[in-house]
Amino acid sequence: MIRNAANGLSGPSEPRDSARRPVRPALSRDFIIKTALEMVDTRGIGQLSMRKLGAELGVDPMAIYYYLPNKQALFDGLVEAVYAEIQIDVDGEASDSWRSTLVAFARQLRTVLGRHPDMLPMVATRPVFSPAVLGFGERAVVQLGAVGFTGQQALQLVNCLRTFTVGHAFAELSEPVGAPAPSQDEVAAVIAERYPKLADAIAGGYQPDVEYEAGLQAMLDGFELLRPPAGEAGPGS
Amino acid sequence: MIRNAANGLSGPSEPRDSARRPVRPALSRDFIIKTALEMVDTRGIGQLSMRKLGAELGVDPMAIYYYLPNKQALFDGLVEAVYAEIQIDVDGEASDSWRSTLVAFARQLRTVLGRHPDMLPMVATRPVFSPAVLGFGERAVVQLGAVGFTGQQALQLVNCLRTFTVGHAFAELSEPVGAPAPSQDEVAAVIAERYPKLADAIAGGYQPDVEYEAGLQAMLDGFELLRPPAGEAGPGS
DNA sequence: AGGAGTGTTCTACGACGTAGAGGAATCTGA
DNA sequence: TCAGATTCCTCTACGTCGTAGAACACTCCT
Known part of the structure; x- marks a missing residue:
């Protein structure tokens, strides 16, 4: 041929x-x-x-x-x-604070997942050993260690951000695995009738970006509370 | 026959x-x-x-x-x-504080997902309109409203807990979609060589339960910061 | 010229989801 | 009692899937 x-x-x-x-x-x-x-x-x-x-x-x-x-x-x-699309600039400008490092990582992960919604189940189900991700992990541990987090905490934080991001991506992006979702309207009617307060709260509309940012910042805030209070030097307290 | x-x-x-x-x-x-x-x-x-x-x-x-x-x-x-296995006791004892309500919900969701790991991709990809979940949403909005959260915030919080839980379940439970993961040991060797600090942090072992609880509490702590400071509007904190 | 790769095609098998027609058992109303 | 109608299940068949195995066509080396 x-x-x-x-x-x-x-x-x-x-x-x-x-x-x-x-x-x-x-x-x-x-x-x-x-x-x-x-x-x-x-x-x-x-x-x-x-x-x-x-x-x-x-x-x-x-x-x-x-x-x-x-x-x-x-x-x-x-x-x-x-995974190869995740390109954290390991020595980039954004690394000036541990927090901005983590935020950049999480947002970029979310962006990449958003480009390939149909890949989500496959991506979500395998462990992450790409150099980009490992390299980021290394840096995160170092940078978080410098401000008082233990290695354990650093890992937990990174992992929690990752899992939250993945879970949120599912909620936003996925067509139900093989079939389309039931129509928004008909479901809304049922909700309005039986769950009035919930309906009120939903009325504002679903804003995935806003919700994601809220969760992201909350997770960071929450972990920050674990740090030794004014710890300035190395592994202190 | x-x-x-x-x-x-x-x-x-x-x-x-x-x-x-x-x-x-x-x-x-x-x-x-x-x-x-x-x-x-x-x-x-x-x-x-x-x-x-x-x-x-x-x-x-x-x-x-x-x-x-x-x-x-x-x-x-x-x-x-x-989803039917999720049975929040809507008027149960655990509802005495908004925080314990949410914790109970999240933990139970995690437990149920853990019972059916192979269902995760399917469960994660469809919107949740089961009565149990909607009923819980209604109650959460009410209870969180009583302590000062807006409806918007309440929804975001519940959703973030849900997505975090789902994402974490993936990380813990999933065999890669069709094939087994590469052996822990050989990967560990590579990590130890190239990412020393990361390797140190990992050395403590992966404890999914501990990590999940850390993320859960962090998320709750983080959202709590959003509440009006001493808000006493309803049945108090 | 003749072999040894290398990269592609051909053919075929068993498993899959499911359409369509055809039973067999039971229920209904006369 | 008996003839449909209804309910539940089986048989057969079609097109699609992943992929094993053999064969083919090129290029390169000797």
């Missing part, structure tokens, strides 16, 4: 050094994963199959198996790709 | 009034869902198929479709069943 146009043009690794070999390695692990991630983001995770991915790549589905042993490995690659 | 023993004995609706009609409705929506939830809990969500569920029920897979229009509806039923 003649190489599909989509391939020759947009995707694969570069023709090494001469123009007379345009076609050889049409695929690559990275390009497959990039294409798959686009499919997930645009069509939904349910529409990602090895066969459809092959079609998108202009290639027999089985060609993918040369680069990835199975679909699970493809998923791993997707999660990896999402 | 003769009715499978598993059916006649353990599950379905009662033979109405006489012993001579053993056979009528062998199945029921509730029994199907209960069985499916057991399968999910014991074998994992990946092992739940309509065919295997039919086999477990001793019935042709298509029989299920008399009670549930499709697999999505089965999932809906499963989520519903999980």
Whole structure:
């Protein structure tokens, strides 16, 4: 079969050094994963199959198996790709206070998750060992240690921010795993009737950003109370 | 086909009034869902198929479709069943302070999620309109209003506790969506080498319960700072 | 020319969700 | 008593899925 146009043009690794070999390695692990991630983001995770991915790549589905042993490995690659978007500037300007460091991390995590809502279940269910995240953890422990937190506390804080962010992302972004949610209006009617105070409170509308910020700051405030009161030097008190 | 023993004995609706009609409705929506939830809990969500569920029920897979229009509806039923386990005693003893009310809610949510780890992605991705949860929301708004929180704040607080709990449950419970995690040890080695301070902090071990409680109390402490200082409006603090 | 990679395709298998038609048992009304 | 109607379940079949296994076409090395 003649190489599909989509391939020759947009995707694969570069023709090494001469123009007379345009076609050889049409695929690559990275390009497959990039294409798959686009499919997930645009069509939904349910529409990602090895066969459809092959079609998108202009290639027999089985060609993918040369680069990835199975679909699970493809998923791993997707999660990896999402985490790779988290780029904390480890020595950046924002690091002047421990608090702004953590806020920047949390917000960026939230932003990245927001770009790939269909990846959430997969992202949420595996442990985070990407260099970006580990590097951030290292820095956070150091920086928090400097202002009086124990290593234990520092880890807990980072973890709590992470889990809160992930949980909040679910609440905001997810279409119910396979089906659309019941209509807002009809549910609202039931609520108004049976839960009047709740209905009043809801009437203000749901503002995910505001709520997220409130939770984020509350978590930070709460942990700050654990610090030794005026502790200035190293691990004090 | 003769009715499978598993059916006649353990599950379905009662033979109405006489012993001579053993056979009528062998199945029921509730029994199907209960069985499916057991399968999910014991074998994992990946092992739940309509065919295997039919086999477990001793019935042709298509029989299920008399009670549930499709697999999505089965999932809906499963989520519903999980939420139904959340039974806040709305007028219970624990309600003496707003704080203990919220703590009880959060802990119970966590407990229920912990019983059905494989349900997490499904539970996390759909909005919560079960009576138990709505009823709790109503009460929380009232009780928090009485001590000075606005309705908006009350909702945010409840939501933040919920999302934190869900996020934390993911971190604790989930096997990566389809594959086992990389071995703890080999990862630990890498961490120790490249992220020494982080490694020190981790050395204490991961204690999910401790971490969860820390986050929970921090979130509550943080929100408490938002209250009007000595607000005595209602039944007092 | 002839092998040894390398990258892709072809074919096929078993499992999946579920549509559609067809039973068999029971209930209803005559 | 008996003929529909109703209720509950089974059989068969279709299209889709992940992927094993073999075969094919190129390029490179000798």
